[in-house]
Amino acid sequence: MPQKAKSGGLPPMPDKIVLQKHTQTQIDWKRIFFILLGVTLFCIVYFSPDWDPAVDPRGQSFELSHQGKAAIALFLLAATWWVFEVVAIGVTGIAIGLIQVLFLIRDADVAFKDFMDPSVWFIFASLSIGIAFTKTGLTQRMAYKMLYIVGERTSMIYLGCYIMIAGLTMCMAHTAVAAAVYPLLMTIHNLYDDTGKPTKFGKGLFIGMAFVAGAGSIVTLLGAARGAIALGFYQEMTGTDVSFFKLTYYMFPIGWLMVFLLWGAFMLIYKPERATIPGLKEKAKKLNDKLGPLTKNEILTLLLVFSAIGLLVVRSFVPELKFLNKSAIMLVPTVLFFMLNILSVKDLEDIPWNIILLFGGAMCIGFCLWQTGAANWLAVNWLSLFKEANWLVFVMGIAFLVMLMTNFIMNVAAIAIILPIALVTGQYLGVASEVILFSSLVTAGMPFLLLIGAAPNAIAYGSKQFTTGEFFLVGIPMSILLMAVLFVFIWIIWPAMGMNVVVPN
Numbered sequence: 001m002p003q004k005a006k007s008g009g010l011p012p013m014p015d016k017i018v019l020q021k022h023t024q025t026q027i028d029w030k031r032i033f034f035i036l037l038g039v040t041l042f043c044i045v046y047f048s049p050d051w052d053p054a055v056d057p058r059g060q061s062f063e064l065s066h067q068g069k070a071a072i073a074l075f076l077l078a079a080t081w082w083v084f085e086v087v088a089i090g091v092t093g094i095a096i097g098l099i100q101v102l103f104l105i106r107d108a109d110v111a112f113k114d115f116m117d118p119s120v121w122f123i124f125a126s127l128s129i130g131i132a133f134t135k136t137g138l139t140q141r142m143a144y145k146m147l148y149i150v151g152e153r154t155s156m157i158y159l160g161c162y163i164m165i166a167g168l169t170m171c172m173a174h175t176a177v178a179a180a181v182y183p184l185l186m187t188i189h190n191l192y193d194d195t196g197k198p199t200k201f202g203k204g205l206f207i208g209m210a211f212v213a214g215a216g217s218i219v220t221l222l223g224a225a226r227g228a229i230a231l232g233f234y235q236e237m238t239g240t241d242v243s244f245f246k247l248t249y250y251m252f253p254i255g256w257l258m259v260f261l262l263w264g265a266f267m268l269i270y271k272p273e274r275a276t277i278p279g280l281k282e283k284a285k286k287l288n289d290k291l292g293p294l295t296k297n298e299i300l301t302l303l304l305v306f307s308a309i310g311l312l313v314v315r316s317f318v319p320e321l322k323f324l325n326k327s328a329i330m331l332v333p334t335v336l337f338f339m340l341n342i343l344s345v346k347d348l349e350d351i352p353w354n355i356i357l358l359f360g361g362a363m364c365i366g367f368c369l370w371q372t373g374a375a376n377w378l379a380v381n382w383l384s385l386f387k388e389a390n391w392l393v394f395v396m397g398i399a400f401l402v403m404l405m406t407n408f409i410m411n412v413a414a415i416a417i418i419l420p421i422a423l424v425t426g427q428y429l430g431v432a433s434e435v436i437l438f439s440s441l442v443t444a445g446m447p448f449l450l451l452i453g454a455a456p457n458a459i460a461y462g463s464k465q466f467t468t469g470e471f472f473l474v475g476i477p478m479s480i481l482l483m484a485v486l487f488v489f490i491w492i493i494w495p496a497m498g499m500n501v502v503v504p505n
Contacts, residue, residue, distance in 0.1 A: 031086050038080035045073035046103070054380035056421060068374035070105045071365075075374075075408060078365055082450060085468045089451065089461070090354035093361020096368075106368060114367050115360035118327035123359050123455050124351070125330035126179030129305055130459075131350055132337050134183040136297045143187040144288035152280040154192070154201055154272035158208065159263050161185060165209055166216030166259045172309050174217035174224055176330065178209060178456035180305075185209060186463065191284070192277055202465035204270030207474060208262060211448055213456040215258040218445035219251045220244070226444050230415045234437050238423065242437070244317075250438050250499060254489050258446070261481060269474060297342050304333035352462045362452035366408070375405065379418050383425050391431045391502055395439050395490055396483070398422045403443035403479060407453040415444055432500035439490055446482055448475035 051069060054062040074096065081092045093115075100111040133139045150160035161181075168177040189202050217223030221231075221244055231242050294302075308329050315321040315329070337343040369375040379401065386397040398418065405414040422436050447453025449472055451461050457471070495501050 034080060034084040034086045038077040038086070041080060042073045042077040042099075045076060046070050054377045055384065056380050056425070062373065062377050062380050064377045065373060067105050068372040068377060070103055071368045071372040071374040072378075074099055074103075074105065075365055075369060078361070079408065079450070082452065083468055083472050088354055089468065090357030090361070093357040093359075093364070096361040096364045100364070100368060105372065110371075111364060111368070114364040115357070117360070117363045117367075118325055119363060119455075120356060120360045122173075122175060122327040122330055123179075123458070124356055125327065125334045126176050126455070127351055127355070127459070128334040128337065128343070129176070129330075130179040130183050131347055132301050132305075132333075132342055133180060134186075135347065136295065136301050136342065137291060138298050138301060139183040140187050141288060141291055141294075141298075143184045143191075144284040144291075146184075147188065147191070147284040148281055148288065152276045152278065154274060154276065155267055157188065157277075158204060158266060158272075161188070161205060162208060162212045162259055162263050165212045166219075166256065169213055169216030169223045170220050172223075172312065173326070174213040175455040175459075176309065176312075177216075178213050178459045181209060182206075182459050182462065189463075189465070191280060192272075192274075198465045199273060200270045201272035201274075202463065203470065203474075204266040204272065206460040206463040206465045207270075207471060208266050210454070210456040210460040211262050211446065211478060212259050214446040214448075214454055215255050215262060218442055219255040220248050224445065226415055227441060230419060230437060230441055230444075234419070234423075234433070238433050240433075247438075247441075250494060250497065251441070253493065253497075254442060254485065258482065258485060261485065262478065265478065265481060269477075300340060301333075301337070301342055304336055308333050355458045355462050358451060358458050358461075359455060362458075365452075369408070375414075376421075379405070379421055383418075383421055387425060387428065389429070391429055392487075392491060394426065394429050394431055395435055395501075396487060398436060399439040399443045399486055400483060402440045403447070403482070406444045407447040407449045415440060427503075430503045432503055434499055435490060435494065435501040438494070438499070439486060442486055442489075443482065446479075448478040448482070450475075 046069065048069070050066075051064050053064065056062070077099070078092055078096050081087060081095075082089060087095075097111045097115060100106045101108045105111075130139075133142075146160055146164065147157065150156045165177060165181055168181070185205050189199070189205060192201055193199050218227070221227045227247065231247070235241050311321075311324070311329050312326055315324055315326070338345070369378075382401045383398065386394045389397065402414055402418055405418065419437070419440055422440070423433050426433060426436050447457065451457045451468055451471060460466075461468070461471070490501065
């Protein structure tokens with residue numbers, strides 16, 4: 001028996017002294033290699049001699065400043081760290097702002113302000129709506145209803161989810177759609193596999209969500225802001241106004257074709273481990289019945305969210321409402337959720353801040369490339385390669401550049417940089433401006449390579465069903481598929497629908 005300690009004395013010695021074994025921490029050499037690779041690429045570009053200016057077909061010269069070259073160096077570092085996930089993706093986002101300040105690429109008050117950009121707040125609001133849907137039980141209700149309709153075949157569950165996502169993006173922003181659908185897909189996956197581990201079905205469900213949200217968002221002007229901005233540039237440069245319905249006329253077939261092709265592709269790449277989920281339909285019905293009628297909080301949540309979405313839709317058609325910022329509109333229900341006790345302060349802990357910091361970093365590097373002139377310099381250099389090319393090669397070259405750039409900077413910025421230069425260059429080659437506009441909008445909507453390319457990509461990552469590397473690898477064949485489909489549309493289908501592709505002599 002252990003001795004009792006005397007008053008004021010030392011405690012008694014224990015009967016046994018157990019020494020814990022020292023476990024040696026293994027060094028992750030792969031992680032260290034890719035961290036150093038990113039740093040090395042940064043140093044090579046940053047300390048290299050000045051690069052030659054880019055010259056457009058009009059003979060205008062675009063110098064690359066030291067800050068512009070540094071922005072390209074930073075982009076290479078960030079892309080390496082993001083793709084190979086050497087540190088938390090949100091931490092890489094923070095490092096982007098930090099390096100800009102330390103290496104005098106941009107001032108601190110400019111670089112760090114990007115993390116509070118309205119687009120970042122839009123993501124925050126969208127994620128808050130998703131949490132409200134989950135907490136009130138709306139996502140479970142929606143998931144059970146859909147599963148009862150599509151049945152027990154996992155291939156039909158894929159298709160049902162994809163059609164629902166693409167359909168919603170025709171009338172609301174794809175970011176808001178992804179945020180609203182994300183918890184629903186989590187519920188569906190939990191019914192498929194409740195271990196929480198990654199599955200092929202989960203990868204296809206969530207990566208597919210991101211890709212299909214992009215495909216659906218190109219169909220109307222309501223799917224994303226890029227369409228309205230591109231049409232504004234187009235009207236200013238050509239004097240031609242493209243109507244809402246004309247855009248949908250050309251975009252509807254290619255957008256929906258991509259949705260069904262993506263379904264077929266994911267059935268090949270991420271074919272679910274099980275062809276069916278026996279008893280799922282009956283289980284979904286029982287779970288739905290168990291929920292009972294809509295609760296007060298569910299009704300309030302639906303009213304708040306659909307009021308905000310309705311205002312966003314009306315804002316697209318009523319010029320007098322353009323002063324209303326879309327992020328502010330989406331934040332209204334977020335604030336009211338807390339005021340009406342639908343959400344509590346504790347629910348803020350469930351916000352995936354890693355995703356928000358990732359998107360903040362994406363905005364930061366995007367603005368950096370744009371404001372330092374690096375993106376413009378890259379675009380002019382690329383387009384100068386096609387100044388004497390066949391019209392079809394030229395248009396495909398533009399579309400490919402937009403697809404690449406929209407993976408690294410905001411698609412709005414990619415359009416703003418490339419479209420004016422492409423329209424001017426197209427005049428020298430006899431290429432109709434219309435085909436340049438629509439082909440650019442197609443690829444701007446579908447960044448399939450990096451999480452920072454679009455908000456739905458980042459939201460899907462929160463499922464923990466895939467790594468950034470897996471997302472990048474599956475994005476390569478999907479990007480090739482997109483370019484192949486676009487080639488057919490530019491060459492055959494759009495001309496048959498009445499689109500001008502070359503300027504008549």
